[in-house]
Amino acid sequence: MKLSDYKFDLPVELLADRPSEHRDEARLMVLNRKEQTIEHRMFKDLIEYFDEGDLMILNNTKVFPARLYGLKEKTGARIEVFLLRELNAEGRLWDVLVDPARKIRIGNKLFFGEDESLVAEVIDNTTSRGRTLRFLFDGSYEEFRTKLKELGETPLPKYIKRDVEPEDEERYQTIYAKHEGAVAAPTAGMHFSKHLMKRLEIKGIDFAELTLHVGLGTFNPVEVEDLSKHKMDSEQIEILKNTADVVNSAIDNKRKVCAVGTTVMRAIESSVSADRHLNPYSGWTNKFIFPPYEFSIANCMITNFHTPQSTLMMMTAAFAGYDLLMKAYKEAVEEGYQFYSYGDAMLIL
Template sequence: MKMKTSDFNFKLPEELLAEHPSEQRDEARLMVLNRKNETIEHRLFKDIVDYFDEGDVMIMNNTKVFPARLMGNKEKTGAKIEVFLLRELDAETRLWDVLVDPARKIRIGNKLFFGDDDSLVAEVVDNTTSRGRTLRFLFDGSYEEFRQALEDLGETPLPKYIQREVVPEDAERYQTIYAKHEGAVAAPTAGLHFSKHLLKRLEIKGVDFAELTLHVGLGTFAPVEVEDLSKHKMESEQVIIPEETAIRVNEAIDAKKRVCAVGTTSMRAIESSVSANGHLNPFDSWTNKFIHPPYDFGVANCMITNFHTPKSTLIMMVSAFTGHDFLMKAYKEAVKEGYKFYSYGDAMLII
C-alpha cells in the first residue's frame, strides 16, 4: 500500500520533547517491540543486554559531532549573525558551506568577524540557497591552528527544538562515547545511550561491534513538505563502511545471528551498500537514500532508535522496519506513558 506523509502524523505534546539527556546514559527508558508477536515491553536501556547473545553484532555509527554553530558580527553594522558550518569544501582555501541566520542581511562580499578579539574573519563568496552561503575563512595560521580556532569559537550544535542555553555538559553528552571521525553536524542519537559499562557488559556476553561512519547532515531533520513520498529528496551524506565491518556483519548474517543497526543513520548506511544476496559491501561514497514503506531491508534484522517527531523521514524509516500499524500503536503508548522524544529522548529496540 502506498503511504502518504499524513499517515505519519500524530499528536505529540510539547512537554515530551527532551530538553535534557537522562541523568545516566544507559538509564534512559527503553521500549522493546517484538515484531513477530506484536508485543511491547517497558525497560531501561541498560536492560538491552538481555536481548543479545554471543555472535550477535551491533552496527554503530562512529561519526563525531563538531562544534558547528558560530556566533559572529557583520562588518560595519556589527549585526549579530549565526553561522552554522555544514561541510568543508576545500581545506587549502578554507572554503565552507554554511547556513546563516538572519540570511537577508548577508550578501556576497560581506565580511563576518568571530571571537571577542575578531581573531577569525570570513568573507561571503557565494549564495547557495535562501539561507545557504559559501564562506572563505581568512586566517594566517596553519590548518591545525585554524581548526583549533573553529573548535574554540564553536558551540555544540544542539537541535533547534532545544530552547535552553548550551551548557558545557552538552559537549560530552551530545556525542557518542565511541565517536571517532569528525564530520557530523548532528549526533547519531540512538548511540547516545551506550555507556562504557554497558559496552563492556555486551562485550563480556560475546556481542560484536562493527563500526561505520555516516556524517550526519541537517538534511536528516528536513521536513517532508510533499504528500507523495516519492517526491521528497534527501540531502546526500558521506558514508564509509570499512571492509572489516562488512566481514563481521556478513559472518553474523551467515550464522543467522542478530544483526542490529544502532540508529537510523547506521541503517541508511548499510542499506546504501547491500548486495543482491543480502550481504554488506564495503563502501566509501555518498548516499541520499530515503527509506519509507513499503521497503525490504537487506542486512539488519534488529534496530535501536529514538522516538521521532511526526511526519519526519526518521519515523518513516522505522515504520518501514516495524510495520506501520504496530509502530503507530507503540507511539500512542509512548505518549501515554510519557516517554521522551527526539535527540535527547528515550529509546526503542525493535526485534
C-alpha cells in the same frame, strides 16, 4: 503511503531538552515484530535481548562544534553561522547556513571571537539561508580547525531552546565517536555507557563500526504528500572491508544483526550486494527509506522516538511495521516517553 499517515499529536513537554542523568538509564520500549508485543524497560536492560555472537553496528561519526556567532562588519549585527560542509582541503571554504539570512550578502565580512581574530567573507549564495564563506586565516590547517573549535559551540537541535551547557559537549556525542564530520549526533548510540559496552562485550556480543556524517538534511521536513517525490540530502559514508566481513559473517551464522540508529540503517542499506550481504563503500548516500521496504542486512534496530512526519519516523515504520509503530507511539505519548535527540530509546526485534 502518504505524508499525512505519519501525523500524531506530540505534546511539546515530551520533546527532551536534556539527556537522562545516566546514559544507559533512559527508558527503552521493546517492540517484538513477530509477537506484536510492546514492553517497557530501561536502556541498560538491552543486554537481556542479545546472546553471544550477536552483532551491533555502530556509527562512529563525531559531532564538531558547528555553530558560530559572528558580527557583521560596519553594522555589528550578530549573525549565527552553522557550518555544514568543508569544501576544500585547506579547510578555508565552507558551505554554511546564516541567520538572519536577509542581512548577509556576497562581499560581506563577518568577524568571530571577542578579539575578532577570525574573519570570513561571503563569496556565494547557495540557498535562501545558505552561503559559501571563505575564512581568512594565516595559520596551518590544524591551527584553523583548533580556532573553529574554540569559537564554535555544540550544535544542539533548534527545538532545544535553552542555552548550550558544558555537559552538552560530552552528552551530545556517543562514547565511541572517532571521526569528526557530523553536525548532528547519531542519537540512538548516545544511550550506550562504558559500563554497558563492557557488559555486552563480556557476554560475547560483537561490534562493528561504520561512519555516516550526519547532516542537517536529516531534520529537513517532508513537504510533499507523495513520499516518493521527497528528495533526501546526501550524507557521506565509509564502510570498511573489515566491517563488511564481520557483518556478513553474522548474517551467514544467522545471528542478530542490530543497526544502532537510523544512520547505520541508512548506510548499510546503501551498499547491499546482489546476495543481500554488505559491500564496503566510500562515498555518499541520499537513500530515503519508507514503507513498503524490504531490509537486507539488519534484523533488529535501536532508535529514538521521532517527531511526527519525519523521515526518521518513516524509516522506523518501514522496519517495525506501520501499525505496530503507530500503536507504540500512541503508547509512548500516554506513558510520557521523551522524544527526539535527547529522548528515550526503542529496540525493535
